[in-house]
Amino acid sequence: MFRYTRITFAREILMFVVAIVFVIPIYVLVNLSLREGGDVTSPLVPVFSPTFDNYADAWSQAGLATALLNSAIVTVVSVTIIVVISSMAAYPLARIMSGLSTTVFWLILAGMLIPFQVALIPLYQTMRDVGLLGSLWALIIFYCGSQVPFSVFLYTGFLRALPREYEEAAAIDGAGTLRTFRSVVFPLLRPITGTVVILNAITVWNDFLVPLLYLSGTPQQTVTVALYAFVGQFVSNWPVVFAGLVISIVPVLVVYFLMQKQIIRGFAGGLKG
Template sequence: MAQRQRYREGILEALRLSFLYFLLVLYLIPFFLVFVNAFKDRSQIIANPFRLPSAFHLANFIEAFKKMNYPYAFWNSLVITVLSTALIVFFSSMTAYLFARLPWKFNRFMFFLMVASMLIPFQAIMIPLVKIYGSFGLLNNRWTLMYMYLGFGCSFAVFLYHGAIKSIPLELEEAAMIDGCSRFQAFFKIVFPLLKPTTTTVAILDVLWIWNDFLLPSLVLISPRNRTLPLSTYYFYGTYTSEYGLLLASLILSITPVIIFYLFMQRHIIRGILQGSIK
């Protein structure tokens, strides 16, 4: 009886694994098509998009690199992503520290207000937001875009930091302040280094969000010189609609940096989220 039960469990486990591998193949097919067809010309793609290219030439990538003005787009995305993420980490950590260590009624109210603001979709406020900033002449400015990212990204970051800070013993800060540290110094010398897993998680999630974001930059950045990589890819697609190889090559050029970043940093995500949100 026990042997039959183990045999049945083995069959169910094999079926589950087979189903998961099947889903994995379905998930990877679009990536396979993008990668393979980026090395072909238009006639080869139309003839058979599933066939491997006869030779892996980089002509599509070189041409896409030049025509989409990749260096400027990459630099804009890099500056906006790095500075926006740094601002979110800096202000969110201090705000969460204030909410966690000074439990005033006003602070509790503001914390719950920030958490509740995560339920409001951006699409509900984007038209008034653009009209207000446009009336003050603040559009087409990278600093305006970074300021908006700070506003939209702080709520979730404060939520993660708040849970992590509450798990840090208050006695560590009290000992530092007895030794002569101010509260500001105690935060940056004692508390903030202990928040490294949460900081890493916030940074990874915000980098992925800001680097890949299309809607907000498309509303704020008007000049071609200020375009980010998603915007450059979009306008490149509008210009070379029938050149499928060029389009797929530009897509790979756009997503490669953030994929590399994610592969190096992914192991920190779950650990940081568990530390910040469960405690």
């Protein structure tokens, strides 16, 4: 029987306090986005006459429609490529227990230790030489190269915790390695795939430095770069700026809430592995 004790009450109070700490920044962001331009009261004071004109101004003046589309294209294509390459690379690394496999695994993980800022300028020169500078493909290639090592690490840990019985049954039925991975293994990777998708999507969507460097001077821009230019142009109208920020985080929040069960299961499976 469950007994409600003082310890349980203390834990509930602690969780409530933690929830308040995480909710306050979101409250401030939404609260400021609904204010008039001349309202200079404290950000914690609730707005009593909200206006949604700030969202219309942010959408039209900052060009968020095009920027959101560019960010969505870069994020979707990058995450798709990362999932395909990382899952296929992790499968033999998790199943082939040999010295070569272990060495390759640690070499891939070594890519996580290299600061991405070190490669920004050399890659910038490479993208310029091959004619991809100012293109969304420059961002996609960069994100795929920088995020694959971490994704391989997550997939490998999860795969090592999966039993081999299903794969052995598929082999007995005559399925090859690629068919076994596509039809048997990859569907079992759904929890960790959700984790890989949301972590990489947030990283790609929120990145500012790489799009600013690789798309500078071109009409192409992601949502973070659009908001940066928007702040510089309308620095005195902060409610419009915060309205643009709210618009930019809505897609990520929607994806997260749709995949939160897979994310939690993926983290649990990865830690177990």
